[in-house]
Amino acid sequence: MTTGSTTAKHGSHPKLAIIVVAYFAEKTLRGLLEKIPKDIVARCSEIVVLDDASSDRTTEVGLECKKEWGWKNLTMIKNEKNLGYGGNQKKGYHHCMDKNYDVVVMLHGDAQYPPEKIPDLIKPLEANEADMAFGSRMTGDPLGGGMPIWKFVGNKFLTGYANTTLGMHLSEYHSGFRAYRIDALKKIDLDGCSDNFIFDTDIVIEWRKKNLRIAECTIPTHYGPESRQIRPLPVMRYGLQIMKRTTLFSFKHR
DSSP: OOOBBBOOOTTTTOEEEEEEEEETTTTTHHHHHHHHHHHHHHHHEEEEEOSSSSSSSHHHHHHHHHHTTTTTTTTEOOOOOHHHHHHHHHHHHHHHHHTTOOOOEEEETTTOOGGHHHHHHHHHHHHHSSSEEEEESSSHHHOHHHHHHHHHHHHHHHHHHHHHHHHHOOOOOOOOEEEHHHHTTTTOOOOGSSTTHHHHHHHHHHHHHHTEEEEEEEEOOOTTTTSSSOHHHHHHHHHHHHHHHHHHHHHHHH
């Protein structure tokens, strides 16, 4: 990868940050970072990798990349204890709020989502046309990208249920490729969202409570052997939690 020294260049752009939630990502982190478009790296105020108390070399790999590529805006943070998928995100978003950034992109350290699509993802946020944007696999070819059929069917069912109970029209609720406007994150009860995988639905519910804007962009689906997978039983519990939370919203707010 051709690199050289990298510093954030803002110009007329809003201040952009990227957080990478990482857990046992030593095999995938380098490849993920390499796929971030060079112009995005150059204009980022900060790229923050949050290692959620992994016992592998996730942090060391990130530090090696920082030194090798000269990425001065790459920050490695290793949690002393595991905060969970949602808890790790919260830490990253609070970090970005404290730094007064304008837009934050969230990536998964297992490289399941495509960093090369970041320009499409942030476009409606930087134009102030949306407050959140996510990459939708369901508007593309999820089965062709290796999504297991049981996950495809479950995604369709839970999305339909959530749309009905929340009064929304999203193509999915479960994509982890997201971007947020920082001023919108400050308006919601971020700390009231789950510390676990249900966080991604909790934050959509928070968006719905405040009638904040959501945009979608189509992304390719990738399920490889390196991608972290949730086992079927936890997925079932996850689905029941989504139904519980969205149903409670329906009773309280509609």
